Amino acid sequence: MRRGHNLGAVGEFNQAVILDLIRRAPDGLSRVEVAQASGLSAQTASNITRRLIDGGLVREGERLITGPGKPRTLLRLNASSRYTVGVHLDPTVITYALLDLAGSVVADHRARTPTAPDPAGVIADMAHEISAILERQSIPREQVLGVGIAAPGPLDASRGNVLDPPMLDGWDVVPLRDALSQATGFPVVLEKDVTAAAIAELWVDSGPRRDNFAFFYYGTGIGIGLVINHEVLRGASDNAGDMGHIMVQADGPVCSCGRRGCVGDLVVPHRIVQRALAAGLIAADSPVDRADFDDVDRLFTEFTVLAMRHDAVSREIVMGVATQISRAIVSIVNLLDVDTIVFGGPFWRRIEPALLGAIRHLVNTDPALIPKHPIHIENSGIGEDVAAIGAGCLVLDQSLAPHTSALLISR
Ligand SMILES: [Zn+2]
Missing domain, CATH: 3.30.420.40 (ATPase, nucleotide binding domain)
Structure with missing residues (x-):
């Protein structure tokens, strides 16, 4: 299990540890349980929990009376507080999946991949479709953490480029990550399609x-x-x-x-x-x-x-x-x-x-x-949208899971 540290410098990491614990407990956790499971002091855990509640990411649920002491208030993830969009570019079909903070699919959409070699046109279409999905679901842009895109390899991950994958004519050295970010105004992460599918399996609880x-x-x-x-x-x-x-x-x-x-x-x-x-x-x-x-x-x-x-x-x-x-x-x-x-x-x-x-x-x-x-x-257990869902989960992972790197939500 990941454990936190009582150091001010890693406050964001601790916040991610706690958010991850609450996310993985669908029945809710009390503040005492959060402190115990994270290894943080009661005071630190309580301060971070307060920040998460103030930010709308976590909500206080029902009060649980289990003994003679103070009743415990259960903390739950506020799944509808933030969203991500996962996109899967495949030679045949482009799949879109709108995920909430819990990683559940709120809406999805599929469109045929144009066969003409026109990456710029495809990226413009993607940006248009992402906006359309958010509008249809009445989700304000401020609640969107980012866009994840899964594409066939090979990729130049550091530059965010697609490098001439098989069966995608005209996609030799296409700056997909940055072009989609520019077109949508959202931060975009690019991942190889098969890796995105594995990420979906890690994130979506579909079995043992x-x-x-x-x-x-x-x-x-x-x-x-x-x-x-x-x-x-x-x-x-x-x-x-x-x-x-x-x-x-x-x-x-x-x-x-x-x-x-x-x-x-x-x-x-x-x-x-x-x-x-x-x-x-x-x-x-x-x-x-x-x-x-x-x-x-x-x-x-x-x-x-x-x-x-x-x-x-x-x-x-x-x-x-x-x-x-x-x-x-x-x-x-x-x-x-x-x-x-x-x-x-x-x-x-x-x-x-x-x-x-x-x-x-x-x-x-x-x-x-x-x-x-x-x-x-x-x-x-996830179905045919697995790579698009994984791409959306990737944004959640980078934003919410305990990584020592900067958190998107704290920007
Ligand atoms: Zn061969």
């Missing part, structure tokens, strides 16, 4: 607490977000999690990198669609390329419906994909000793009924698996 896990993002492309010891792992340049070129089939097709059998080339939706087309399971008027987003989306749905019938041909395709994903996961587990893999992303839910059980079995019985503990293979 997980400290060491990989979030397997299954979208137009694949990637993983990593959490080790309850902290997101970003790496030297914030680009950790690109596992697409892990080789999982020695005689597989040639990948864009020149080698054969890379997992990121084999298991993505457009490849599954191509295999199903070649097997005659589904039909299309013309060959389907990975850039034909609408066709891939529709044909992928058609295939996943067929796969539910467990006929021999669709089963062979499904088991091939399950085997390829499982081999990559075993490499990741062996390297990092995570005990859970959480699956999610925009294409996952449709194929999950056919894949999840097979992957669970294949990973846990793989002779190459080193750790002796079971590897939990789970669905994300």
Whole structure:
């Protein structure tokens, strides 16, 4: 557990510690419990609590009478006191999620990503949509802590630039963070999409607490977000999690990198669609390329419906994909000793009924698996908006969680 310090110089850190404790206690905490759990003196905890109440971030709830002493007043997070907007830029769709201070989704919206190479136009559209969401929900701009944006890597995190991600034409060296901040007037944080998804899993309470896990993002492309010891792992340049070129089939097709059998080339939706087309399971008027987003989306749905019938041909395709994903996961587990893999992303839910059980079995019985503990293979409880929600949570994390860096809310 994070503990506070009774030092004036780290007052903001202590405030974040207390706010974090109250946020994580939906039933409320008394002042005594806040002081005990934070390790701060009763007087310091009381002073900070008063500041949080005065600032509207925390409210006093009901009085609890438990014994002969003074009744205890419960402190709760005032969830509707501040908001963030999370945006997820994907080659196919741009997702917006308005979150309250508790990280709950208040409103969301999706729009098709324009295929024309026009980053400036897309950023202007984003700014317009963010304003529109706030207006529809009647949320004053002063209550917005900031905007988080999740984008496909690679990123130049220090400059806030997107660096020519696959399948986003014209997005070579785009200052997304600063341009969106200028267009909206809000502070903006930029994060790689898979890392944002992992942050959502950390923040949104959707099951048992997980400290060491990989979030397997299954979208137009694949990637993983990593959490080790309850902290997101970003790496030297914030680009950790690109596992697409892990080789999982020695005689597989040639990948864009020149080698054969890379997992990121084999298991993505457009490849599954191509295999199903070649097997005659589904039909299309013309060959389907990975850039034909609408066709891939529709044909992928058609295939996943067929796969539910467990006929021999669709089963062979499904088991091939399950085997390829499982081999990559075993490499990741062996390297990092995570005990859970959480699956999610925009294409996952449709194929999950056919894949999840097979992957669970294949990973846990793989002779190459080193750790002796079971590897939990789970669905994300958050849904398809996970990266947008994670981007919004990132702003909450930077504003509210106990980091020694400056707090946005105290500006
Ligand atoms: Zn490759």
